[in-house]
Amino acid sequence: MSVALPRRDEVAPEHTWDLSLVFADSAAWEAELSAIDTLAQQFTTLEGTLSQGAAQLLAALRMRDEIGQRLWALYTYAHQLKDSDSTNPTGQALNDRAGSFAARISAALAFVEPEILAIPEATLSGWIASEPGLQIYAYELNKLNQQRAHIRSAEVESILAQFGDITRAPYEIFGMLNDSDIVFPNINDEQGATLQLSHARYGRFLESDNRRVRHDAFKGMYSAYKPFRNTLATTLSTAVRSHVLEARLRNYSSALEAALKPNEIPLEVYHNLISTIEANLPKLHRYMAIRKKLMDLNELRMYDLYTSPVPEVPMEIPYAEAQDLMLAAFAPLGSDYAEALRESFGSRWIDVYENVGKRSGAYSGGSYGTPPYILLNYQDRLNDVFTLAHELGHSMHSFFTRKTQPFVYGNYTIFVAEVASTLNETLLTHYLLNHRDDEQLRKRLLVTQLEDVRTTIFRQTMFASFELDMHTRIEAGESLTTEGLCQRYYDLVAAYHGPAVTLDEEISWEWARIPHFYYNYYVYQYATGLSAALALSRQIINEGQPAIERYLRFLSSGSSKSSIDLLRAAGVDMTTTAPVQAAMDAFDGLLDQLEALV
DSSP: OOOOOOOOOSSSSSSOOOGGOSSSSSSHHHHHHHHHHHHHHHHHHHTTTGGOOOHHHHHHHHHHHHHHHHHHHHHHHHHHHHHHHHHHTHHHHHHHHHHHHHHHHHHHHHHHHHHHSOOOOOHHHHHHHOOOOGEEEEEEHHHHHGGGGGGGOOOHHHHHHTTTHHHHHHHHHHHHHIIIIOOOOOOTTTSOEEEEEEEHHHHHHTOOOOOHHHHHHHHHHHHHHHGGHHHHHHHHHHHHHHHHHHHHHHHOOOOHHHHHHHGTOOOHHHHHHHHHHHTTTTHHHHHHHHHHHTTTOOBGGGGSSOSSOOOOOOOOOOOHHHHHHHHHHHHGGOHHHHHHHHHHTTTTTTEOOTTTTTSSOOOOOTTTTTTTOOOOOSSSSSSHHHHHHHHHHEEEHHHHHHHSSOGGSSOHHHHHHHHHHHHHHHHHHHHHHHHOOHHHHHHHHHHHHHHHHIIIIHHHHHHHHHHHHHHHHHHTTTTOOOOHHHHHHHHHHHHHHHHOOOGGGGGGGGGGGGGGGGHHHHTTTHHHHHHHHHHHHHHHHHHHHHHHHHHHHHHHHHHHHOOHHHHHHHHHHHTTSSHHHHHHHHHHHHHHHHHHHO
């Protein structure tokens, strides 16, 4: 029999996020949009006045921040509503309008940075010293000063901001195709029941003990993407071209520099990551060979990599039990952290289960002044528990940052975005290893740790290498064809996974279903983030309170300093290769433990 996904209105309210915490309804949203529009029109009257004095500059920055805070709350409501159910026309309409409105408001605010840069540095420094209210903006203004060569005139900045409504189109086209228009085939599950593939079900099927199910899910998923390869190649190529064009318009030497320099990340961090990981690929090849042996397979295929190579521990973990696990595993982080966790569970910050039209995967969202909402597609598996831990890490980072920092520093850079999330996963693993007396579970957790490193460091660095290759080719005047993308991706998969893995043709177009390739040099930070998180978690476990205090200060710091400085203060220096190499050495040690157990 076929088991259909529930409709949105069939999901229990306590398992959905409460968007009324942002706006009571769409009418309130409409009223706020109108109010922001009026405020933005008032703000435009300040154009040309920011050089008149410290008080005028301070008033403009405060008004800009008010508009920004209210605008992103507006966008959050629309975005979360759409992601709840993409078949709901109200959510789609509000999300489209919010995106266009945000681009228009950004264009209206675009004169601020060029006008500030027109103020002589000495004058600006004097204003900061004499006006206490401006001192809160000192770090922002210093960063802006470092970008003088990359900020264009007010007119050009306005044009670039308006084009934001167009340059986001490739990602939106991909998202609509991926979440709504691609029709996935039916397959038979382990019991012979006919189920339609979905993004969430695909992940579950790849973890199946039944190899026929894994094979059918893999073949079925990629059969749905194959007819759209050319369209998706064009869409991805357009996104990469937009990254390269904007970098050139802003006088950067490359799209990589444009992505890293504004966040004060040295380019060497990116290149060192790839070179360090690729020097350690024999460790991943060793793991693949161990997997093949443990699974007793003549041929290890890509669809065999997400099921456990050791006997599964029969665990069904209802959502309520997962909440208790979070509170226990993260208890070392203190009472304030625990209180925030309880609020996230009790105040409906989390959208738990899959429904028709809901966005696939998981993420932490929200904005300054709203709850740090979490989207899940929870299915009572151990992996789902780790996903919850991961997203709670993001949300707690957001919660403490926004509680502590002003709006201007109320977010954090992409570079540190994965530290809190992966540290949570590490603490959860440590808790389970020490509180569950079960050898089979211990084997499973060792495999989980190995898989974390494989998927978050090795796999994301492979993605980073592919992304660098795409941008470099466009910057050299080459084109990105379907055939070229497929061949380069296939070669990377082969190099990373080694001779123990037999590749299917379909893996050559896996790039077509990876949304992160539209994010402009995002994925490498998963790898650096896990490397930093492993180091910080070891410090928390081994040092105790001093390390915990450093870490909580990090969570509360937002973007008030450079990411490199924030991590260094927390106890990790990412300008060296040491954290990444230490992660590789830890991976090798985990392999030794697994071999000893089995």
